[in-house]
Amino acid sequence: MDEKVCVGCGVKIQTEDPSEIGYAPKAALEKEQPICQRCFRLKHYNEIQDVSLTNEDFLKILHGIGNTKALVVKVVDIFDFNGSWINGIQRFIGYNPVILIGNKADLLPKSVKKEKVIRWMKREAKEYGLTPLDVLLISSEKGHGIKEAAEQIDHYRNGENVYVVGCTNVGKSTFINRILKEVTGEGDIITTSHYPGTTLNLIEIPLDDGAVLYDTPGIINDHQMAHFIDKRDLKLLSPKKEIKPRVFQLNERQTLYFGGLARLDYIKGGRSSIVCYIPNSIDIHRTKLEKADHLYATHLGELLTPPRKEAVESFPELVPHEFTINGKKKDIVFSGLGWVTIHDGPKRVVAYAPKDVHVGVRHSLI
Numbered sequence: 001m002d003e004k005v006c007v008g009c010g011v012k013i014q015t016e017d018p019s020e021i022g023y024a025p026k027a028a029l030e031k032e033q034p035i036c037q038r039c040f041r042l043k044h045y046n047e048i049q050d051v052s053l054t055n056e057d058f059l060k061i062l063h064g065i066g067n068t069k070a071l072v073v074k075v076v077d078i079f080d081f082n083g084s085w086i087n088g089i090q091r092f093i094g095y096n097p098v099i100l101i102g103n104k105a106d107l108l109p110k111s112v113k114k115e116k117v118i119r120w121m122k123r124e125a126k127e128y129g130l131t132p133l134d135v136l137l138i139s140s141e142k143g144h145g146i147k148e149a150a151e152q153i154d155h156y157r158n159g160e161n162v163y164v165v166g167c168t169n170v171g172k173s174t175f176i177n178r179i180l181k182e183v184t185g186e187g188d189i190i191t192t193s194h195y196p197g198t199t200l201n202l203i204e205i206p207l208d209d210g211a212v213l214y215d216t217p218g219i220i221n222d223h224q225m226a227h228f229i230d231k232r233d234l235k236l237l238s239p240k241k242e243i244k245p246r247v248f249q250l251n252e253r254q255t256l257y258f259g260g261l262a263r264l265d266y267i268k269g270g271r272s273s274i275v276c277y278i279p280n281s282i283d284i285h286r287t288k289l290e291k292a293d294h295l296y297a298t299h300l301g302e303l304l305t306p307p308r309k310e311a312v313e314s315f316p317e318l319v320p321h322e323f324t325i326n327g328k329k330k331d332i333v334f335s336g337l338g339w340v341t342i343h344d345g346p347k348r349v350v351a352y353a354p355k356d357v358h359v360g361v362r363h364s365l366i
């Protein structure tokens with residue numbers, strides 16, 4: 001087949017999968033200068049569209065950044081901070097400075113102090129080996145903190161180019177679209193240009209001093225709950241409103257089910273309150289540990305949903321992860337679903353999630 005590349009970004013055009021890079025409708029191929037849908041939307045609507053890449057291609061991009069002098073803006077989802085972290089990022093981007101942006105701040109309870117979350121983000125980043133120049137907390141959806149982010153980016157880039165990186169679904173596109181409005185107003189000054197021979201698939205947005213802001217494709221976060229649920233239920237996992245913490249006073253040997261997606265067994269530590277930061281639309285059921293397996297076997301897809309009934313067959317089995325909490329309160333995080341806060345230890349819990357969904361423990365965020 002005749003191979004065509006997009007005159008916008010240089011990527012090979014494909015007509016099969018709209019969610020993959022290089023997609024264009026068949027009619028676009030007949031054009032002398034074909035353009036992929038992503039560039040089309042950017043050019044005509046000033047709108048960045050999601051694309052995703054495999055790990056290997058993504059690492060190539062990060063390496064590419066390491067070989068130039070630039071400011072890196074790393075966007076993470078504050079609601080899935082650890083799950084949306086890009087491991088080893090510092091190693092790949094070399095000595096380039098990084099600004100860390102926590103997005104979706106609107107989901108945190110209003111009572112939470114922004115400064116505290118920022119301190120927490122700094123500490124977590126440090127544990128991952130990253131020392132950002134600055135840490136910001138924003139909501140791209142609501143437009144909170146965007147102006148400040150645009151100013152900080154401009155301040156720290158020192159006339160150099162900017163690369164925005166992040167996992168898919170952290171809200172990177174929403175963020176860049178906001179930044180575009182902030183720096184360009186409504187005017188159509190976005191251009192896309194073709195770099196022959198590049199395979200980087202970067203979208204470039206010119207800044208006023210001739211430097212460029214690059215949108216990099218998002219890397220897919222394989223450990224997220226979203227991969228295991230029906231597309232129609234995805235919106236349950238992408239809340240648009242502040243998450244209301246739900247508090248349970250649990251006795252030893254009691255279990256909580258989060259829909260049918262995950263489970264927490266409280267094993268040892270005396271009567272204790274457990275605070276759940278799980279999207280409001282997911283029901284939480286409490287039961288006794290000895291009844292928990294039976295409840296799941298008989299009520300998955302009904303009382304315990306999502307998964308929805310017709311998706312129960314293909315829903316992966318839940319696998320256990322044991323945690324002993326010592327010292328200060330900790331969060332048990334189910335990647336892409338939320339977290340539960342366990343108060344000061346010693347306490348023992350077992351957290352269940354579908355195989356491949358990352359379950360971890362961290363210093364309590366709230």
Ligand code: GDP
Binds near residue numbers: 103107140173174239
């Ligand atoms: P990308 O894959 O990183 O480019 O992410 P998108 O910009 O497509 O956003 C992924 C999902 O997160 C969408 O459902 C957005 O509506 C949602 N989202 C993005 N930013 C925010 C935010 O600040 N708050 C909330 N609550 N949701 C957001």
